[in-house]
Amino acid sequence: xxxxxxTSVTVLLLSTTPGGRGSSYHKISPQLSKSLxxxxxxxxxxxxxxxxxxxxxxxxxxxxxxxxxxxxxQVHDSLVSHAASTQDDTIQLLAQEGHPYKxxxxxxxxxxxxxxxxxxxxxxxxxxxxxxxxxEVIPLHQPVYRGxxxxxxxxxxxxxxxxxxxxxxxxxSLLKSLGQNVSIVVSSIDTGVRGxxxxxxxxxxxxxxxxYDPYDKSALPRxxxxxxxxxxxxxxxxxxxGVYPEAKWMACRGCKGGCTQFALLSCAQWxxxxxxxxxxxxxxxxxxxxxxxxxxxxxxxxxxxxxxxVWHAAKIIPLFSNGNEGTACNTTGSPADSKNNVISxxxxxxxxxxxxxxxxxxTFDGRMKPDVSAPGSNVLSASHxxxxxxQPMSGTSMACPHTAGVAAILLAGSKQEMxxxxxxxxxxxxxxxxxxxxxxxxxVGVTDKVFPNHQFGHGRVNAFNSxxxxxxxxx
Ligand SMILES: *[C@@H]1O[C@H](CO)[C@@H](O)[C@H](O)[C@H]1NC(C)=O
Ligand SMILES: *[C@@H]1O[C@H](CO)[C@@H](O)[C@H](O)[C@H]1NC(C)=O
Ligand SMILES: *[C@@H]1O[C@H](CO)[C@@H](O)[C@H](O)[C@H]1NC(C)=O
Numbered sequence: 113x114x115x116x117x118x119t120s121v122t123v124l125l126l127s128t129t130p131g132g133r134g135s136s137y138h139k140i141s142p143q144l145s146k147s148l149x150x151x152x153x154x155x156x157x158x159x160x161x162x163x164x165x166x167x168x169x170x171x172x173x174x175x176x177x178x179x180x181x182x183x184x185x186q187v188h189d190s191l192v193s194h195a196a197s198t199q200d201d202t203i204q205l206l207a208q209e210g211h212p213y214k215x216x217x218x219x220x221x222x223x224x225x226x227x228x229x230x231x232x233x234x235x236x237x238x239x240x241x242x243x244x245x246x247x248e249v250i251p252l253h254q255p256v257y258r259g260x261x262x263x264x265x266x267x268x269x270x271x272x273x274x275x276x277x278x279x280x281x282x283x284x285s286l287l288k289s290l291g292q293n294v295s296i297v298v299s300s301i302d303t304g305v306r307g308x309x310x311x312x313x314x315x316x317x318x319x320x321x322x323x324y325d326p327y328d329k330s331a332l333p334r335x336x337x338x339x340x341x342x343x344x345x346x347x348x349x350x351x352x353x354g355v356y357p358e359a360k361w362m363a364c365r366g367c368k369g370g371c372t373q374f375a376l377l378s379c380a381q382w383x384x385x386x387x388x389x390x391x392x393x394x395x396x397x398x399x400x401x402x403x404x405x406x407x408x409x410x411x412x413x414x415x416x417x418x419x420x421x422v423w424h425a426a427k428i429i430p431l432f433s434n435g436n437e438g439t440a441c442n443t444t445g446s447p448a449d450s451k452n453n454v455i456s457x458x459x460x461x462x463x464x465x466x467x468x469x470x471x472x473x474x475t476f477d478g479r480m481k482p483d484v485s486a487p488g489s490n491v492l493s494a495s496h497x498x499x500x501x502x503q504p505m506s507g508t509s510m511a512c513p514h515t516a517g518v519a520a521i522l523l524a525g526s527k528q529e530m531x532x533x534x535x536x537x538x539x540x541x542x543x544x545x546x547x548x549x550x551x552x553x554x555x556v557g558v559t560d561k562v563f564p565n566h567q568f569g570h571g572r573v574n575a576f577n578s579x580x581x582x583x584x585x586x587x
Contacts, residue, residue, distance in 0.1 A: 136236035141245035148229040156247040158373065158415075159222040159235050163198040165191060165418050169425045180427070180529065181397035187426045188385040188396050191217045202238050209234075214374070218381045219418040223247070223374050249370040250409045252303065252339055252509070253433045253445070256469045259504035261495045264351070271352035273462050274487030274514055280355040283521050283575035287358075290583070292527070296520045298347050298359045299400035300513070301366035301379045301407070302340030306496040307333030309341060311349035313499075317360040321386045321398035325365040326378035331389050333363055338496040340365070342505050343406050345494030346513035347520070353493045353502070355517025355575065358524070362386070362400055371407050373415065380419035384426050399428060401523050404516035405454075406433045406509035408445035412476040420452040429523070429535055430454040431516045433508035434482040435471030441555035441566060442474065444482065449475040455519070455536055456481050459488025459511040460572050465549040466560070470508055473566035474556055482569040484539050486514035515539065518575040525579050527586060540564070542578030543571030 137145075147155045168190050177183040195217040202222060206213045211231060214223040224235070236244050270276050297317060304325065307316050316322050316333065323333045335341045340363065350357040364379035383403050385396040403423065423430050434456045435445030448456035448471070459467035467489045473481035488511030495501035519535050545563045548571060553559070555566040564570045 136233060139236040139241060139243045140232055141243060144232065144244060144246040147246055148232060151228065151230070154226040154228050156223070156225045156374070157227045157232060158245050158247060159202060159224060160242045160245065161198050161220050161240055162242040163194070163220060163240070165194065165220050165421065168194050169421055172425050184385060184396035184399050184426055187422060188217070188394070191220070191422065195220050198240060201240055202235065205234060205238065216377050216381070218377060218384060218422050248373040248409070248415060250373070250376065250407055251370055252367050252407050253436055253507055255339065255505040255507040255509055256436055257490070257504070257506035258338070259490070261497045261501050261503045263500060264502050268352055272492050274346070274491050275352060275355060277487050278355070278514060278518060278573050279576035280517065280521070283579045284356065284358065286576065286579055287521060287525055290525065292525065294524045296356070296359045296402070296524045297362060297400040298356070298402045298404065298516060298520050299362045299364070299383055300340060300344055300347070300404045301364050301376065301383070302343055303337035303367045304335035304340045304365040305333045305344045305361070305363045306335045306341045306494065306499070308499050309345070309494045310500050311345050311351050311353055311494045312341070312361070314350065315348060315357060315360050317362050319398070320388045321395060322362040323389050324379065324382040324387065325389065326375040327365060327368045329390060335496040337367070338503065339367070339406070339509065341496040342493040342503065343404065343509060343513040346491060346510060347404055347517045349494050355514055356520045359517070359520045367407055376416065377419060380422070383428060384422050399426060402429045402431070402516050402519050404431050404513050405447070406507070406512050408432060408435055408448055411442070411444050411446050411449045413446040414451065416447040417450050417452045420447060420450050420454060424452065424532060427529060427531070429519050429532055431512050431519065432456050433512040434458045436469040436507050438469055438471040439466060439551065439553065439567065441472050442476070443471040444473050444475055445471060449479070449481055451477070453532070455483050455515065455539065457508060457512045457515045458482035458485035458567065458569060459508045460485050460548070460568070461489040463549060464547045464572060466551050466567050467506065469506070470567070472555060478556070480564055480566055480569070483536060484515060484543055484569045484571065484573050486511040486573045515573050518573050518578060521575050522578055522582055525582050538578045538582050539573055540570035541581050542574050544574050544577070545571040548572060
């Protein structure tokens with residue numbers, strides 16, 4: 113990281129490097145050049161090819177498939193063969209150099225750890241390569257508040273405040289009365305999950321495809337931070353902390369301290385087509401229906417967009433926390449602001465005001481965000497510290513899983529496979545607006561009293577209202 117200080121040296125180095133390969137320098141990201149100012153320095157890099165994934169995905173979108181798993185197989189298989197054919201020459205170059213690499217099919221990229229500037233220049237010189245950049249390390253959306261870890265104490269029969277506010281239990285009763293028996297699988301990319309926690313142990317999908325840890329390849333769900341146990345507890349924990357405990361869950365450990373680009377993309381691939389915990393026996397039919405993401409960095413960055421595009425092709429619903437950089441305008445983070453569309457979620461308090469930290473739109477290119485909001489201040493959920501320990505936390509990280517749970521309820525209530533647009537529409541149409549407290553704020557001429565707006569989006573989600581609308585519309 114000391115390399116940040118060496119900008120002026122970089123300029124010198126680049127301007128005095130002998131000619132011949134000059135044309136490849138523009139393909140090397142400025143950040144990477146800054147990090148590799150000395151011959152012996154190395155960096156973890158991503159090689160992006162001129163051939164994207166868009167044409168492959170367009171072909172898939174135009175097709176219809178006899179089953180969900182047939183579609184998932186096609187998404188995986190066609191992207192893998194696309195990556196193999198477009199990466200071939202570059203992989204041969206790395207093999208000649210004896211340098212390790214990982215091929216990433218979901219974005220058609222190569223991950224090359226510990227690359228020197230010499231190697232980076234060779235990679236950039238290939239006509240197939242669009243650019244070479246340094247691996248990003250993305251922060252979790254750290255909770256702005258982590259309260260004391262404690263035993264449960266008195267269990268509220270109606271659930272925690274957020275569960276009550278969004279009428280999750282009313283929606284679950286309605287779902288039961290429909291007599292439908294659709295099994296929904298939810299997932300998160302987070303710090304992991306304490307799989308033995310009393311609120312989460314019974315609905316972990318323990319068929320060998322319920323856990324993946326790109327950092328340590330651990331065999332069973334674990335969480336050394338607490339963030340991921342908490343968010344999964346809110347999606348589907350039992351005992352009144354979770355929105356939809358009837359869902360099964362699976363989880364990928366994208367974050368360990370920070371979240372590396374390699375781990376996040378490995379998780380994105382695993383979500384689209386899961387393997388067993390040791391990375392073998394790929395089975396795309398095990399993909400979840402919903403993926404909840406409570407991580408992100410500053411806005412306007414698009415490095416995760418292709419992964420989101422693949423999730424859409426696979427008909428997996430992506431949700432992201434909007435960020436904890438509010439409440440000034442233009443503070444929505446990435447990938448919450450992705451041009452490829454995700455359901456981004458802002459945070460509300462027990463009084464239905466905007467949480468003081470909740471990030472606000474518009475995006476850098478003027479789109480309205482967040483899409484909806486949900487309870488995120490002082491949310492009690494499962495703790496990683498013990499199987500019967502609980503902890504309050506605050507953040508848009510806590511709001512996103514509430515909404516992921518509602519999305520799962522809607523999917524369970526639908527007779528047919530539901531499209532992303534329909535899920536978002538139902539969340540928006542069912543959201544509460546009248547009870548929300550205006551902060552007297554506004555952005556780009558839209559106040560927070562009219563809906564949708566850049567503070568609350570379409571409003572605070574309401575599972576019962578949205579499910580009721582779904583049922584009425586399908587009658
Ligand atoms: C729902 O389906 C599962 C299998 O998918 C089955 O084990 C269970 O008995 C079913 N429940 C009802 C109420 O039909
Ligand atoms: C991976 O795990 C599965 C299930 O435990 C096992 O059957 C398989 O042999 C393992 N493969 C390797 C290469 O370790
Ligand atoms: C926020 O972003 C919008 C849309 O890009 C832009 O019009 C506006 O000037 C920005 N406002 C601030 C305070 O940066």
